[in-house]
Amino acid sequence: MSSKAQRRVRKFGVAAVAVVVMLAGPAIVSSNPAGAAPSLPQVDEFYQPPVGFESAAPGAILRSRPIELIVPLPAQAWQLLYRTTDVFDQPDVTVTTVFLPDNVRPDRPLVSQEMFEDASGPQCVPSYGLRAGAQSSTETMGQLKDLQSILANGWVVSVPDFGGRFGHFPVGREPGYMTLDGIRAATQFAPLGLGPETRIGLFGYSGGGFATGWTVELQPSYAPELNIVGAAYGGPGPDINAALFTTNGGPFSAIVGSGLSSYYTTYPEVEAAMRPHLTPEGVAVMEQLQTQCLSSTLPQQFFSDWKRYFDIPLDQVLALPPLADVINQARLGTHAPTAPLYVFQAVQDEVIPVGSTDRMVDDLCARGVRVTYVREQLAEHMTPILSGFSAAFSWLGERLNTDTPAPDGCSTTTVLSQFVTPK
Structure with missing residues (x-):
């Protein structure tokens, strides 16, 4: 067999695993009875911008509603329609789904989880996929394990539709604007009990890592009042x-x-x-x-x-x-975040070349950003969804739950596998 054919077979196997993981989702099942699916976002009035929304401040809540989740989670959940900014720097609206865990910490840290969507169909947004009865929730279901882990820590959560109403992927700036304004909306939503001093963390992988990267890079200029204490993201597609x-x-x-x-x-x-x-x-x-x-x-x-x-x-x-x-x-690494970063990347990634993430980290470090960079040798694109989140959440927990400062400067570590590497 030629080396090219071998590479195609190897990629075929990896893709097959990826599709199985994505379609299977987490090891939890919905207890909701079968019923009518919720209205699709393009026809659901909740998603539509109200008259005069342009005059509202970025992050202002325009509508809110409690929702029933597609799977049972130990949390209350609501959706917020809020004013934000689009790729053309014009006023727009989008939705975030917010969660108050049953075991919420007294100090109520907030994590914004950027779920990858990587598509433009209006039914692909997380806010739709998270609702009971949703018919197009495959991608969202595949990321519920991370959401469960975040909630288990007692952290409040915001899951923004950072691609907006029109599914812009993968454009520059807009994912950052929409995520930051989703955080602003969450901190203003009274039932969550948050405030100006709330410690905020960011988490995302792949297309969600791309959005997380833009969020932390734009925060100093777009939303400097937010107390973002750390961002953990992987396979971000910087190029x-x-x-x-x-x-x-x-x-x-x-x-x-x-x-x-x-x-x-x-x-x-x-x-x-x-x-x-x-x-x-x-x-x-x-x-x-x-x-x-x-x-x-x-x-x-x-x-x-x-x-x-x-x-x-x-x-x-x-x-x-x-x-x-x-x-x-849309290239990441061109703005200097003030928050420390934890970046993880598969060396054998067949979607996001490791060299592009290496260069992004080099660019950020040259700008004085604090970066902890972990490269996983025996991993391809889908592997770190399972292998990388434990160490990422541990690092993020140090920023959210304690006063432990992030290490100064930059470090790069290459490990064989995060499944077996001591954390």
């Missing part, structure tokens, strides 16, 4: 260009489609540059992917080479000036 090249033609080719279709729909100048080079099939796929979640796109685009949808090679598509510009605008 979208590298991620698109890496995944194209492989088991995660759906990421290429999700990203390109989002840019195509979000930016008129990108559509104008790309459309002349799209085949008729390519135009149809761009429009189709805007309505789907990642769990639908993954099997459709398994091992798909996206050059089939264009009349020029993919590298020339990505070099089209409007597209290259917005991809460059």
Whole structure:
């Protein structure tokens, strides 16, 4: 068997495991009786911006409602519609789902958990997937184990729809704006009992890590009043260009489609540059992917080479000036957070090249940021979802539960596996 064929077989196995993990979700089942699904976000009035919302301050709560969760969790839950800022620096609205754990700590730390979505379909947002009866909750269900662990610590939680109403993925700045404003909304929501001094932590992986990175990088300029004491995130996709090249033609080719279709729909100048080079099939796929979640796109685009949808090679598509510009605008590591960071990354990652995260950490360290960086040798993209969260939560707990300061400077450690490495 050729080395190329061996690589394809290896990737196929990893992708199969990834899909199983994503579709299976955590080892918990819903106790809710079968019934009508909640209204989809695009037709649910709760998600719609009220008249005059633009005059509200970023983070202002516009609506709230208690919700029944898709699985039993030891917490009360509500959803908040709040005013925020979009990718064009214009007023917008989005939703966060907030949780008050039954065993809440007296000092009530808050964690913002950025759940990866990696798609533009309006039904793919966490706020929909978390509700009892939701029919498109696959991605959200796959991340409930982390939510359970956060709640078990007695931490209040905010899970923002950081992709907004239009599923912008993976754009620069907007995920940070929407996450920070979700935190602002949570701290203003009286039932949670939070306030200006609340210690705040951030957590996310993959597409959620991308959002976490933007959140902590923008916080000093956009929301300096928030007491963010640490951010733990992994596989963050700091260089979208590298991620698109890496995944194209492989088991995660759906990421290429999700990203390109989002840019195509979000930016008129990108559509104008790309459309002349799209085949008729390519135009149809761009429009189709805007309505789907990642769990639908993954099997459709398994091992798909996206050059089939264009009349020029993919590298020339990505070099089209409007597209290259917005991809460059999404690069992480270009702003200096004041909060300390814990970053973890699989060395064998077949979605996010380890070199791109290495460079992001180097860029942040050069800006004086405190970074604890852990690289996992025997891991690929999906592995750290299970292997990495324990050490990440332990580090985050030191920031949230104690006065233990984060280490000064930067450190990089490469371990064989976080499953077996002592924490």
